[in-house]
Amino acid sequence: MITSEGPAPGTAIVVAGEAEDRMLLRSLLRLSHYRVAGEAEGQGEALGLLRHHRPAVMVVDLHVAEGSWPSLIAGARAILPDMKVILVAPASSPPTDRVDREQRPDAILIRPFRIRQFAEALLSVGTVADPGPG
């Protein structure tokens, strides 16, 4: 059969307040063979994408347009407990660890990072790999 969806490899969504960051994270995910199912500026939009696409991983920029990353992660965990979360943060404002357990990301990437480090972060959280054509 022809399918524009195809056999989904590892899927991801991107959440970032700035369009440039979303574009960059999308490209980096694709380089690591992740299909980007959707992109969101803020928390509400992101949770909607999660319900719809049920991705294997969510990459969140520290700066989201609406809501906050801790509450976004907590909300996401409530919907998809097994989904992995990678938080991208600038070196100037690293995330504190004073958050509840359900608000913690599975990995944190501090900018500037290399593409290789991004790929390693994805590997380290052990997200669902491409299942093949099935």
Added chain:
Amino acid sequence: MTAHQVLFGAPKVQIESRPVFLRLMSTIQDLPDEILEFLSTEPPQSLIVRGPPGTGKTLLSLALLCHYPGRRVYVSSRVSTKELQREFPWLESKANRIEVVDAAGGSGGVREKAELVAYARHQLGDPAGSDELRSLWLPEPIQETWSRLDPRSPTIVVIDSWDALIERYLGFGSSEGGPVPDRPEIERILVEQMAKAPVFLVLVTERDEVTQLDYLLNGVVQTRWVRTNSRVERWLSLSKLRGVRLDMTEYPFTLDGGRFACITPFPPEYRSRLTKAVPDPDPQPGLIWPGNGEFAAAFGRLPVRRLTLIEKEPLVPDEAVRTVVRPIIAHAVEHGGRVVQTLPPEIFPDEMWSSYRDVISLEQFHHQVRIGSVITHVTDEVRPSLLPRPPPAREGPSGPLFPQALQFLQDASPSAPNLLVSWLDGLHELARMQGSDLSGISLPGVAMGYLSTAPIHVIFIGTEDDPFGRGLRAMASIRLRFRERNGRVFIAGDKPITPQFVLADSEGADSYNLVRVV
């Protein structure tokens, strides 16, 4: 276990064409053996499919996809997924599962990518000139395709067309702002990137000129079509398939039924046999069944008291013509018809009986068949069917070369399919030996004498330059031309006017197949 087995999980891909030792004549195949072998090589691998618009590149690409043993991704920059489904419904089967990346819609151009790369350098601290971010220059559909690849699974990626995709990408505001890579640079990045995964990359291009892709990629094939006597001929040229021996570089193909299919050469060693004809599904008075459904569909049935002229180029093997004529004869003798054959000078009459014996008994052979030949040394089995050579003519037109033949046919049952089949070179030789003044001018009159007095259909076979044949053209109700191109036999009807066909082996009940070239 070889690396190939690791990648594909099975020994070398099983080519779906028939093994060579079973090939009887030209066969119709989905793809040439050389391409099938190339498809089975270990990835990364790469191929250019080049050709002008409308020459069959997309259908060739789809055939490549269908035959690839791994995953399949089709990047379509010309048609949407829905259009593809509508145009090629046969792709809908599970066996042909193909992922489509729709690149037909607008997506960001190179200017947008320039902003991304600049931002990435800033954000990721990537030093200018580093190669790490080069892949970010690839167009969106390519990045989307890359995201779908599994680095552990061999995947074929067909980009159709690369020209449309890259030109649209570079066309988006490339004249302003900072430096952006040009097309050759993007192509280098593409090839480098795809080589990092087990990808069989196929780039479809309309560009006629040789570019760096010709040496960057391991394979180059070209499609083209030519018009011959107002009829289409399609050809696939295999210019380069690195690692594969190219025994045959030219393949005619057809797109009949919306599928790519090519035709293998007609083997010089092929020998046709008189085998039982396919029964006439709908007998019609006054029309003789040609013993083959493909012939009937292409050129019609053979009208009684009319003439068929088969003209062939000198390079066309006689066996190709016999392949078409023998089912006609088989049908005739199976249905009680009488057959007179004048043989080419090099054919022994005994060979005729050898070819008939699978269809009729010796008794039937003696009763229904007469053979005219310059060779009179025959076995006792054949002698009763051999026409005695007439005495040399003393003066003037000598009338029928074989009066016994005419009488034999005049006595035939009018309701039976009766035939006179004459090879013109044999007729020349017989006329010369008899001292007859038979010529291209007088032969039509002789033929008319047979047709007006005997319930038969006459088939004359000769080369295009034979004056006997030229003289018969006007009175032929069916006129077929056999041509040879790169080892294939093309057949076209001038009466009636038909498309061009390639003579090929049949997988069905028919003894041969006529592959319509469209």
